[in-house]
Amino acid sequence: MEPLRPANLPPLSVGTTAGSARPGEEAGREIFVEISKTTWCMKICVRRRPCAAGETESSNWTLEDLKSKAAADTVFGPDTSQQEVLQSILEPQLDRFLHEPGFSAVFLAYGQTGSGKTHTIFGPPGVLTEHDYNQSGGSPQTWGFFPYAAVATLGALERQGLLKRAQLKVSAVEVYLERMFDLLNERHHVAVPGASVRAASNRPDNESTKYDANGKWLPPGKWLGEKTLPGISATAKKTVIDSAIDVVHVARLVEATRSAQSHALNHRSSRSHCMITLTLRLIDLTGNLSEGRLVFVDLAGSERVGKSGVNAESTGGAKAFNLPGRVTVDIPGTRFDEARSVNCSLSALGRVIAALARRDKYVSFRDSALTQLLKDPLTGCAAHVTVILALRAEQSNDSETQSTMRFGTVCKDAAGSSNMRAKSVPSKGRTNKAGAAAGALAELRKQLMATTEEVERMTAEGQDEHVNPQGFAAPTIQGFLDNKAKFEDAKRLVTRLKEQMAERRSELRLAGGSEDGDKRLQELGTSLTTAQQATFVASGIFYRQVTTGIWTGRTPALQQKMTLRDQLTKEIAFLESAGTA
Ligand SMILES: Nc1ncnc2c1ncn2[C@@H]1O[C@H](COP(=O)(O)OP(=O)(O)OP(=O)(O)O)[C@@H](O)[C@H]1O
Numbered sequence: 001m002e003p004l005r006p007a008n009l010p011p012l013s014v015g016t017t018a019g020s021a022r023p024g025e026e027a028g029r030e031i032f033v034e035i036s037k038t039t040w041c042m043k044i045c046v047r048r049r050p051c052a053a054g055e056t057e058s059s060n061w062t063l064e065d066l067k068s069k070a071a072a073d074t075v076f077g078p079d080t081s082q083q084e085v086l087q088s089i090l091e092p093q094l095d096r097f098l099h100e101p102g103f104s105a106v107f108l109a110y111g112q113t114g115s116g117k118t119h120t121i122f123g124p125p126g127v128l129t130e131h132d133y134n135q136s137g138g139s140p141q142t143w144g145f146f147p148y149a150a151v152a153t154l155g156a157l158e159r160q161g162l163l164k165r166a167q168l169k170v171s172a173v174e175v176y177l178e179r180m181f182d183l184l185n186e187r188h189h190v191a192v193p194g195a196s197v198r199a200a201s202n203r204p205d206n207e208s209t210k211y212d213a214n215g216k217w218l219p220p221g222k223w224l225g226e227k228t229l230p231g232i233s234a235t236a237k238k239t240v241i242d243s244a245i246d247v248v249h250v251a252r253l254v255e256a257t258r259s260a261q262s263h264a265l266n267h268r269s270s271r272s273h274c275m276i277t278l279t280l281r282l283i284d285l286t287g288n289l290s291e292g293r294l295v296f297v298d299l300a301g302s303e304r305v306g307k308s309g310v311n312a313e314s315t316g317g318a319k320a321f322n323l324p325g326r327v328t329v330d331i332p333g334t335r336f337d338e339a340r341s342v343n344c345s346l347s348a349l350g351r352v353i354a355a356l357a358r359r360d361k362y363v364s365f366r367d368s369a370l371t372q373l374l375k376d377p378l379t380g381c382a383a384h385v386t387v388i389l390a391l392r393a394e395q396s397n398d399s400e401t402q403s404t405m406r407f408g409t410v411c412k413d414a415a416g417s418s419n420m421r422a423k424s425v426p427s428k429g430r431t432n433k434a435g436a437a438a439g440a441l442a443e444l445r446k447q448l449m450a451t452t453e454e455v456e457r458m459t460a461e462g463q464d465e466h467v468n469p470q471g472f473a474a475p476t477i478q479g480f481l482d483n484k485a486k487f488e489d490a491k492r493l494v495t496r497l498k499e500q501m502a503e504r505r506s507e508l509r510l511a512g513g514s515e516d517g518d519k520r521l522q523e524l525g526t527s528l529t530t531a532q533q534a535t536f537v538a539s540g541i542f543y544r545q546v547t548t549g550i551w552t553g554r555t556p557a558l559q560q561k562m563t564l565r566d567q568l569t570k571e572i573a574f575l576e577s578a579g580t581a
Contacts, residue, residue, distance in 0.1 A: 045089055072389065094152060102292050104384070105386070113300075150241060165282060169238040270301070278295075494531045
């Protein structure tokens with residue numbers, strides 16, 4: 001594998017991640033330094049985006065005003081490049097992540113719609129491609145926090161010969177209309193006990209709250225007509241990433257599956273909050289296992305519904321792309337509900353942070369799915385939280401700018417009381433309190449054996465997916481199996497074609513060409529339409545056939561056990577390859 005540390009940035013200031021190993025550095029040693037004490041701290045930074053091409057609107061705000069009003073530690077003006085922001089904000093935390101076992105940091109991008117949150121966390125539209133990566137010979141200068149951090153981490157591990165004893169995993173969860181979805185696992189619903197149900201039912205004024213004929217509360221998924229998703233899991237899937245290309249694929253999958261919508265203020269507006277977690281697990285030379293995390297949160301944009309052209313009659317909720325066969329949401333008022341839901345959850349986040357700042361005994365994390373999701377990263381003992389306040393700051397956005405600044409001051413207050421809280425929040429063992437990897441391995445093997453037995457038992461009981469041949473002629477069964485295979489192939493093809501279109505767009509952009517009239521893009525577009533139609537038809541046939549009783553799906557309980565078995569197997573393989581067997 002090629003060294004992955006981006007060549008176009010100056011060396012990291014600490015440790016061994018830049019260039020070759022330092023004199024005296026022995027592979028695997030320097031990274032395992034002792035940290036005497038971890039603290040919980042919060043930094044605020046303001047990033048003002050430039051006006052879009054063709055816009056000339058002036059602003060009432062100087063950078064100094066912004067800094068003092070938001071109580072910010074750092075301010076970046078419209079001319080600051082992505083690289084400068086990365087170097088100033090991300091790199092110091094990245095250094096610690098790489099050198100202090102168990103170090104955790106959170107980056108929270110907050111701001112009005114279209115202010116540059118996704119730009120900061122992921123990058124501008126269309127840059128997350130293999131093509132861009134290969135052309136730049138490292139992380140492209142435009143890449144955002146998440147892809148840059150992931151690639152830099154892999155590069156550092158490789159240079160230090162630690163790839164065998166380290167594992168980098170990523171998970172991505174979206175909060176959309178108070179429900180959580182796993183973006184790396186076909187948008188399966190991620191259940192966090194009590195979170196979404198309480199959040200919605202506690203708010204009688206919430207437009208998103210609906211009831212059935214008996215007055216029973218209906219979760220949004222039900223009234224949106226969404227199918228029950230198979231395999232609801234308690235936690236999001238963690239995907240192992242081994243190369244820059246894996247990072248590109250993950251980032252693009254997130255981009256493609258996230259709920260997005262075009263409106264007057266942003267043509268690729270994220271209508272959901274998205275949390276990406278990079279987990280680095282390391283086994284040191286004495287066999288101790290540590291786990292550090294970098295958490296990137298791209299919050300959905302707060303919006304004044306009138307400005308974005310959304311009202312109670314607006315139809316067509318966010319489309320989750322890349323989901324062949326999934327029912328598209330198109331319910332009157334859905335976009336309005338989205339805006340309300342986003343604004344409610346951001347208010348809940350503000351209240352939570354304010355309560356933390358006041359050192360309240362009770363902090364209402366359960367007010368929204370977002371705060372439930374952020375509870376762990378925000379209260380972790382080793383968490384270093386950086387809030388990036390993204391701004392448009394032109395005159396017409398004055399009230400949004402004021403409101404973003406207010407969020408900054410709330411966070412700053414919380415930062416002031418952080419030391420107190422750090423003592424009262426118990427550590428979840430993610431600091432350098434490393435467990436012995438060898439002991440963990442023995443425990444995992446025991447768990448694997450028990451889980452495998454469970455899977456076998458449940459399969460023998462008929463809980464795995466199967467065809468029910470009774471009452472069906474052989475050609476009918478064969479027809480069903482053929483269509484099922486066609487459905488799965490078509491889903492894969494749709495995903496591949498979307499990736500190829502993104503690649504082509506990037507090539508054209510780099511070559512300074514236009515997408516209009518590009519033959520290759522048109523061909524891909526036509527193939528995509530055909531593949532989407534095939535998926536739609538096959539999914540219709542599949543679900544109709546399933547209602548005849550010809551096929552029984554796997555039970556969720558067995559699915560969970562099988563997922564657990566796979567995770568345990570991978571985990572054991574990792575520990576064994578790290579030499580702790
Ligand atoms: N600092 C910047 N420099 C150049 N372009 C930027 C900058 N910040 C944002 N943009 C551009 O502005 C547009 C909107 O940005 P982005 O999608 O990141 O906004 P957002 O805050 O995530 O909005 P939403 O909340 O609606 O999802 C994008 O095309 C993005 O590339």
